[in-house]
Amino acid sequence: MDIQSIHPLVIFFAAITTNNILLTNFLGMCSFLAVSKDLKSSLGLGVAVIFVSTFTAPLNWLVYHKLLVPYGLEYLQYIAFIIVIAAFVQIIEMIIERVSTLLYLTLGIFLPLITVNCAIFGCVLFLVIRQYTFMQSIAYGLGAGTGWALAITALAGIRTRMEKKSKVIAELEGPGIALIITGIMAMAFIGFSGIVKIN
Amino acid sequence: MSAGPVKGVAALKRMLWEENPVIGQILGICSALAVTNLVKNTLVMCLGLIFTLMMSCFTVSLLRNVIPRQVRMIIQVLVIAAYVIVIKIILDAYLPEISNELGPYVGLIITNCIVMGRTEGYAMNNKPGDAILDGIGAGIGYSLVLLPIAMVREPLGLGTFFGMQLLPPDWTKWNMMVIAPSGFFALATYIWIVRAFKAGEGKR
Numbered sequence: 001m002d003i004q005s006i007h008p009l010v011i012f013f014a015a016i017t018t019n020n021i022l023l024t025n026f027l028g029m030c031s032f033l034a035v036s037k038d039l040k041s042s043l044g045l046g047v048a049v050i051f052v053s054t055f056t057a058p059l060n061w062l063v064y065h066k067l068l069v070p071y072g073l074e075y076l077q078y079i080a081f082i083i084v085i086a087a088f089v090q091i092i093e094m095i096i097e098r099v100s101t102l103l104y105l106t107l108g109i110f111l112p113l114i115t116v117n118c119a120i121f122g123c124v125l126f127l128v129i130r131q132y133t134f135m136q137s138i139a140y141g142l143g144a145g146t147g148w149a150l151a152i153t154a155l156a157g158i159r160t161r162m163e164k165k166s167k168v169i170a171e172l173e174g175p176g177i178a179l180i181i182t183g184i185m186a187m188a189f190i191g192f193s194g195i196v197k198i199n
Numbered sequence: 200m201s202a203g204p205v206k207g208v209a210a211l212k213r214m215l216w217e218e219n220p221v222i223g224q225i226l227g228i229c230s231a232l233a234v235t236n237l238v239k240n241t242l243v244m245c246l247g248l249i250f251t252l253m254m255s256c257f258t259v260s261l262l263r264n265v266i267p268r269q270v271r272m273i274i275q276v277l278v279i280a281a282y283v284i285v286i287k288i289i290l291d292a293y294l295p296e297i298s299n300e301l302g303p304y305v306g307l308i309i310t311n312c313i314v315m316g317r318t319e320g321y322a323m324n325n326k327p328g329d330a331i332l333d334g335i336g337a338g339i340g341y342s343l344v345l346l347p348i349a350m351v352r353e354p355l356g357l358g359t360f361f362g363m364q365l366l367p368p369d370w371t372k373w374n375m376m377v378i379a380p381s382g383f384f385a386l387a388t389y390i391w392i393v394r395a396f397k398a399g400e401g402k403r
Binding site: 023024025026027028029030033034075076077078079082083086115116117118121122125126129169170171172175176177179180182183184186187190 | 225226227228229232233272273276277280281283284287288302303306307309310311312315378379380381382383384386387390391394395398
């Protein structure tokens with residue numbers, strides 16, 4: 001099937017489940033492991049990632065297809081994408097700071113982390129490589145962000161419970177056991193693979 | 200762990216074991232796990248990372264007195280991105296197949312936390328010579344984690360090693376080893392083994 005003919009909604013669901021950016025593509029692991037100790041900050045970071053990826057995906061689509069391709073500058077794509085993401089995050093940070101102190105306190109501290117979050121950058125690279133259309137790239141950005149947020153909140157929940165109730169082998173404490181839980185979660189997500197499929 | 204600035208070869212050595220960026224700080228595994236189901240791809244990825252680390256540490260270190268403090272992050276990212284583009288172009292030209300398979304993961308070297316960590320944490324404050332060694336050390340330290348994982352995953356999952364048949368053809372392939380979850384398990388096991396070793400070392 002031609003990739004451009006897939007309905008954006010399908011791409012959205014696939015990005016959350018079967019093609020979950022964290023559990024199948026391993027993107028955004030660094031902040032995933034570092035932040036998931038605490039449920040509240042996981043949720044905050046998750047929302048911030050959804051927000052940024054939803055907007056940077058179509059933005060970068062425009063930059064790539066309307067600016068870089070017409071002038072034959074595809075080889076500059078990495079630099080262009082990084083600049084777009086960094087600039088977007090910076091602007092959003094300033095706007096949020098002006099508009100709402102509450103929102104700034106909950107989301108603001110996570111925004112700088114996001115510039116170097118591989119999930120955002122990887123999401124942009126995937127949509128270029130898979131040649132999504134504009135609508136599809138919005139859906140993919142939203143889906144990838146949601147999938148990532150889902151995974152980090154789930155892991156944070158499990159980790160918080162585990163800290164109270166379970167005893168972990170000393171050498172596996174912290175990142176080790178988090179990786180194993182993530183592995184089991186990834187296996188669970190394989191169960192979705194019959195539902196939707198994109199590649 | 201170390202008091203005062205570490206110079207020269209010591210900067211390279213500590214990255215391999217004591218302060219291995221992957222084992223110690225769990226950095227840079229984002230792009231790492233996805234490529235470790237084939238030894239060949241892993242090797243290319245590791246070489247790419249070593250090159251990026253070496254060159255960007257060197258460049259950032261050369262520029263360290265010129266870069267204004269406030270914009271240093273974005274300048275570091277741009278330097279890193281420039282070298283990653285070089286790698287991408289070289290791969291496209293000489294190894295187009297591998298470049299295709301690695302797909303976005305070559306580009307993701309840019310957001311690999313190890314590179315930013317080393318340029319920000321070491322190259323910004325040290326001489327170019329030391330920065331290069333530090334970069335190479337971090338790169339090799341990363342490879343020392345990835346290559347063993349790939350060497351376990353590829354033979355068990357596909358029965359091959361570096362694309363060659365290793366196990367007998369009637370070997371039942373562990374499909375599990377090729378897909379995503381095993382990457383998490385493999386890394387966790389590796390961290391477990393290394394930490395157990397280190398704990399034993401401490402006791403002696």
